[in-house]
Amino acid sequence: MKLTQAHTDAGDVLEALNQISKGRMVMDWNEVTSGTNPYVVMKNSNIPGKSVIEIPGLVFGDKRKPVSRIGVGMTLTESVIELASAMKLDLIIVHHPVADAASSGGVPFADYLPLYDLALIEMHEAFHGLHPGLTLLHGHRKLKTDIAFGGIPGNILHKGIALEEVRTAGDILNRIDSFMGREIDRDILEAERAIRGEASLQEATLANPARLLSGTPGSTVKHVLHFFPHTGFTLEHLEKALAMYPETDTIIASISRVREDHEFVGLARRRGLNFIVGNPHSVEIMENGLPLAYALEMLLPQVDIFLLRERITAVPLKEVGHVQMVEYGKEMAATHLVAKSSRAVQML
Known part of the structure; x- marks a missing residue:
């Protein structure tokens, strides 16, 4: 059902x-205090x-507030707030939970x-598991x-089967590189380095490419376990998952990452399994934010939707x-x- 009335409010x-979250949002503040909403x-x-x-709902503002311009982002920061101001947005929707001061330049929301x-509005756990995009992007x-x-709420585990066109670990790496447009990001970074005269400038997305930490690019891929280390996923969880799905040949960790010497990788190597670190957290705005933004546009076609993507260097x-500015600093x-x-000198 499309919500196509002439005037839209929060x-x-x-x-x-x-509707998008299948009924997971907090629609009444009593859900927060009563414990009836599991999200x-x-x-x-x-x-x-x-x-x-985490309160998946309207955290700040009035439900009756008129809305014609919405920004969809991942994490609320003062930079996001200032961009929203400059663009005259009415409402910001972020994936991650927000907190006074931490998400608003050190001051309370009510002052800023x-x-x-x-x-x-925030969503987070209420949005998890609603679409298969993260797994499809990873092959x-x-x-x-x-x-x-x-x-553990939010400790997500996907059990998957490789897409027909994905046969090796190298296919997954190539697929991620292509889908995420890393060539474009590389061109942007090189141009910025030249313009700023900062040859060693780094950017978060490019600094964390997908990598193969166990196995070879030609290693066969068919049965996949996919999880996100920062959600509280432990070695015991991985061992339990492998016991549940002994056919697994490939493990993918994405959004957050582990390094070569992590115990997850050690376990994969001992068992002869592929271990891939996929997309970093810095591109979740594309993985999760973009589908959410398009879903909102489909339901609220009279509203202008903007994707708020932060770029960290x-x-x-x-x-x-x-x-x-160097001299100033x-x-x-x-x-x-x-x-x-x-x-202090006088006291000495």
Whole structure:
């Protein structure tokens, strides 16, 4: 069903997202306090004051707020908020959970978002498992999905079978490279290096390519286990999954990554299995954000949808190319941050 009324408000957007998520969104705040919505989840590393409750719903703003321009992003940051302001967006939808200050430049939402008349919706666990895109991009068709493997919400495990055109580990790597448009990103990075005069400039997507950590490019691929290490997936989980699916020949870890010496890779090597690290978290805006944005456009054709994609770069301090800002940074550091204050000198 398309929601095609003449005027759209934040409540209509929430209804559309509830349709997309098969009823997982928080439609009434009582769902948060009552514990009746299983997608309202506490994330906690036991660091005092740093836990966050995921609330898949309208986190900030009024359901009656008129909406004609929506931004879809992955993670709320001050850069996203400022871009939304410049573009005169009415509503931001982000995948990842948000938190006062952490997601809004160190200040509360109530002090920041009203400046730009922005409403805010988050989804995260409510969006997981709704489409097979991540698995298809990585060369397999998912047969089974557990979004709480080992009883941990968000600890996703896909059991898949290789696509007909995917026969080797090398086919998966080539497929990822082609789908994600890495050649375009390489051209952009080279141009930026030349323009800025920063030869060692790095960009998050290109710095984390798909890699084969166990097996060879010609190794056969058919039965795939696909998981995401940052969700709490442990070695015990992997051993349990391999016991459940002993036919597995290929393991894929994506969104988050592991290195060559990780215990996951060691286990794969001991068992003669392929181990591939696939797409990094920096391209999830394309993997998950793009399907969500198109789904919203289909349901709300009268609303303009924008994809909010952050691009993160790093450069050695000695190579920062903007001379005027280099001089500014050095002066602030030397004069105000490193030099002893006159009061400190007097005390000595």
